[in-house]
Amino acid sequence: MTPGEHAEAVIESLGISSVEELDVEAIAFDAGVEVVYEQLSGCEATLVGVGDRAIATINPSSYRGRERFSVAHELGHWTLHRGRSFRCRVDAVEDNFSSSTALEKEADTFASHLLMPASLFHEALRGVDRPNFKQLSDVAQRFETSLTATALRLVGVDTLPVIIACYSKAGLRWQAAAKHVPRRWYLKDTVDEDSFAYDLLYEGKECRILGKQSADAWFTNSDADRYEVFEQCVRLRGDEVLVLLYLADSKMLSAGFDPTVGNRKYNEHGSYLAPRGRR
Ligand SMILES: [Zn+2]
Structure with missing residues (x-):
């Protein structure tokens, strides 16, 4: 299972069928993770687990979307990377998005699917065929997610x-x-x-x-x-x-393959080529 599928499976097993039911602390609690809000220095969230219980400590934020993403991110570590402890900089999805750590990206993907499960996200986007930031921020408000996380989820569902x-x-x-x-x-x-x-x-x-x-x-x-x-x-x-x-x-x-663009990441067969000097 991919990290996204793991998160979707959690949502499905809980029988969550509306955006209002996406209570991230309750979902974490059900998985054995107690969420504590406490000022942290040098990181935005930590996860410490013993046996089948864990404590996720989250840096309080005036911005609820950030807190929710942090909780979902730590729950992702708990679900996917059990047995390890984490100190995370999950203060903004874009920071992790550009991070090179594979485990951080997995936890982000998990979080993104947990907070915006495919079926509910599709439902929220129904009728949107040419998306704009007004629509995306309405969706973000409904899901209590950041605009960036919501826009990235739109890319991820690959419908537009x-x-x-x-x-x-x-x-x-x-x-x-x-x-x-x-x-x-x-x-x-x-x-x-x-x-x-x-x-x-x-x-x-x-x-x-x-x-x-x-x-x-x-x-x-x-x-x-x-x-x-x-x-x-x-x-x-x-x-x-x-x-x-x-x-x-x-x-x-x-449009077909274009060999004229420089420093490509993909060759003509669509294979990934390691980027040089460019992320
Ligand atoms: Zn992390």
Whole structure:
């Protein structure tokens, strides 16, 4: 079972069938994990287990989405990595998302499925065919999750042709694309001056709606100028913007391998190649 399947199985075994029933402390308690909120230094959450009981200590936050994610993350460690203790920096999903630790990523995936189980998430997204941040933040509010975690879950369920990316002025921090979006589309390392993200990042100009944009503002591919995408962005903490790209043009989804983009992560057979100098 994958970490996501583990989490979905927990939800199913508890018979949870509505968003309101996603009480993460109760779910943890049922699994033998007592949740304690206590100021921690140097980390956001810890897990200490003895036998079949464990205590998850969570740094209190005024932001409930963060606390919930931390609890679900520790429960992920308890379910997937029993027998070990953890000190985690689960203060923001994006930090772990860019973390290289496999166990942290597994706990994050578990948390994301536990807090947004597939069936309930699909239900919440019913009727959404061209997603925007307003809709995503409504969904995030319902599930009490962060906007970033919710956007990443949207990518994970792979129902819509979306790419989520985080940029700062220093460049691309991380990205995630729905599985059915071809890996040939290669994001630029820094935000393009023509993008709405640039306006937000450098001029503080809000990007209230999903707007049409030439694909060559986003992708390095030489044929990108033949296509249009939809773009919206929001500011995250500090000097970062979260970008949502919606690939409405089905031709972009059937475009073949592009050998012209440099420093690729995938070869023409779709095999993963270790990235060089780029995450
Ligand atoms: Zn962890």
